[in-house]
Amino acid sequence: MNRQALISAFLESIQAYPGKRWVIALSGGLDSIVMLHLAASHLPSCKLHILHVNHHLQESADAWSAFCQKQAESLALPFTQIDVFPENSSEAAARDARYAAFSHFLKAGDVLLLAHHADDQAETVLFRLLRGSGLHGLAGMPSSRMLGGNNIVRPLLSVPRLELETWARAQQLSWIEDPSNQSSLYDRNFLRLKVLPVLKERWPAVVERLSATSQLLRHERQMLDEYLDQELAGLLLGKCALDGDLLASVASHKRKALIRRWVYNLQGDTLNEIQLAQVDQDFFHSAADKNPQFTLKSALLRRYRGNLHLCSLATDEECIERLPLYEGRIDLKGGVLTVESCQAGSDRLKVLDKVVCVKRLEGMSCRPVGRGRKTLKKLFQEASIPPWQRQNWPVCMVDDEIVALPGICICEGWNATSSDTPGFSLSWEPF
Numbered sequence: 356m357n358r359q360a361l362i363s364a365f366l367e368s369i370q371a372y373p374g375k376r377w378v379i380a381l382s383g384g385l386d387s388i389v390m391l392h393l394a395a396s397h398l399p400s401c402k403l404h405i406l407h408v409n410h411h412l413q414e415s416a417d418a419w420s421a422f423c424q425k426q427a428e429s430l431a432l433p434f435t436q437i438d439v440f441p442e443n444s445s446e447a448a449a450r451d452a453r454y455a456a457f458s459h460f461l462k463a464g465d466v467l468l469l470a471h472h473a474d475d476q477a478e479t480v481l482f483r484l485l486r487g488s489g490l491h492g493l494a495g496m497p498s499s500r501m502l503g504g505n506n507i508v509r510p511l512l513s514v515p516r517l518e519l520e521t522w523a524r525a526q527q528l529s530w531i532e533d534p535s536n537q538s539s540l541y542d543r544n545f546l547r548l549k550v551l552p553v554l555k556e557r558w559p560a561v562v563e564r565l566s567a568t569s570q571l572l573r574h575e576r577q578m579l580d581e582y583l584d585q586e587l588a589g590l591l592l593g594k595c596a597l598d599g600d601l602l603a604s605v606a607s608h609k610r611k612a613l614i615r616r617w618v619y620n621l622q623g624d625t626l627n628e629i630q631l632a633q634v635d636q637d638f639f640h641s642a643a644d645k646n647p648q649f650t651l652k653s654a655l656l657r658r659y660r661g662n663l664h665l666c667s668l669a670t671d672e673e674c675i676e677r678l679p680l681y682e683g684r685i686d687l688k689g690g691v692l693t694v695e696s697c698q699a700g701s702d703r704l705k706v707l708d709k710v711v712c713v714k715r716l717e718g719m720s721c722r723p724v725g726r727g728r729k730t731l732k733k734l735f736q737e738a739s740i741p742p743w744q745r746q747n748w749p750v751c752m753v754d755d756e757i758v759a760l761p762g763i764c765i766c767e768g769w770n771a772t773s774s775d776t777p778g779f780s781l782s783w784e785p786f
């Protein structure tokens with residue numbers, strides 16, 4: 356890869372993500388220093404910002420921060436340092452703290468640039484292969500992904516480390532060598548220091564090949580994901596529930612793949628094989644009267660009447676007190692309410708003016724159209740609404756009268772049967 360090819364690879368990956376700001380994650384190591392200088396030379400400086408995280412884990416941590424700040428000053432670029440104090444000194448704790456700091460710092464429209472390169476990708480693939488990963492793991496790091504609402508991009512992912520070093524030396528750049536990278540006690544370092552050099556002797560292009568393999572697998576995975584999304588469409592009961600009978604009827608490996616994809620689509624969490632085996636065991640091989648639960652980072656998997664539900668960990672919070680209704684989508688803590696007024700003519704919205712949403716109280720009852728008087732409890736049971744969703748289900752009222760239970764029923768007198776009858780339709784997507 357010549358100098359121009361390196362610059363083109365960098366610019367091509369970045370130009371697909373024209374953010375408000377490109378935030379350069381600068382550790383001070385070779386890779387992020389090269390990324391910084393490529394960005395400073397080829398991108399408008401008014402769109403650049405440097406972000407450095409000080410983990411306070413090594414003696415020289417403050418010296419690294421000072422080095423990064425100096426780089427920013429010499430290039431006249433804005434610089435932010437975030438200090439974090441990870442729970443312990445492991446790489447994983449540092450990583451968690453770093454990503455939490457990244458998330459906290461990024462504003463809407465920012466794109467975060469990370470300087471992982473092809474050797475990092477090769478190490479990742481080898482490491483995961485040795486750990487027994489499947490397609491998901493072997494597809495390696497993606498060249499871009501979402502972090503909360505922001506894009507993370509790795510514009511140097513196809514560039515071997517040696518190319519970066521050659522370029523950095525030619526530009527007379529200086530960078531920091533992290534002494535912990537030289538300890539082969541860590542698995543990743545062992546692969547980098549002891550295994551990859553031996554492989555390179557025999558197959559000089561091993562890094563490029565491993566990184567090409569991961570890219571092929573990413574494409575295969577993309578096709579698989581598209582297939583799973585189509586299959587999921589036939590299993591969904593609302594957004595956050597899957598039909599348990601249909602899931603039980605497919606082979607276990609397919610069921611696990613479907614559940615993993617569904618959870619990923621809703622939560623961004625990827626369940627690993629051990630977690631999936633646990634979910635499969637607890638939810639599809641346990642007695643029907645059991646109430647299995649599986650806790651994810653910020654959600655809970657539950658079973659109700661055989662179906663699989665993904666619900667927020669915060670469902671016990673009281674989310675509605677008294678909310679005037681208006682047309683459109685209303686985001687509430689326990690879900691999303693969609694309101695459509697069906698009344699024709701100029702009084703259309705007046706119908707909704709009178710309606711308020713309240714929280715359900717014990718013993719409430721109403722008269723759903725054509726079904727006589729029913730308690731809300733009975734209506735929830737008949738509609739197969741899981742108990743944990745009932746507490747936050749909004750109840751629509753005018754004065755003391757219940758006029759609708761969104762997604763379940765409209766009450767007598769409030770279903771628009773002609774243009775002069777008040778009416779509306781409502782749906783509630785709990786989470």
Ligand SMILES: Nc1ncnc2c1ncn2[C@@H]1O[C@H](COP(=O)(O)OP(=O)(O)OP(=O)(O)O)[C@@H](O)[C@H]1O
Pocket residue numbers: 379380381382386387406407408409410450453468469470471475
């Ligand atoms: N302290 C830091 N401050 C800002 N950015 C950092 C810091 N450490 C790492 N980064 C960013 O992350 C990239 C990858 O760093 P590194 O290879 O050390 O992380 P990793 O642990 O291997 O990977 P990951 O960050 O995905 O866990 C760096 O090139 C840099 O862009």
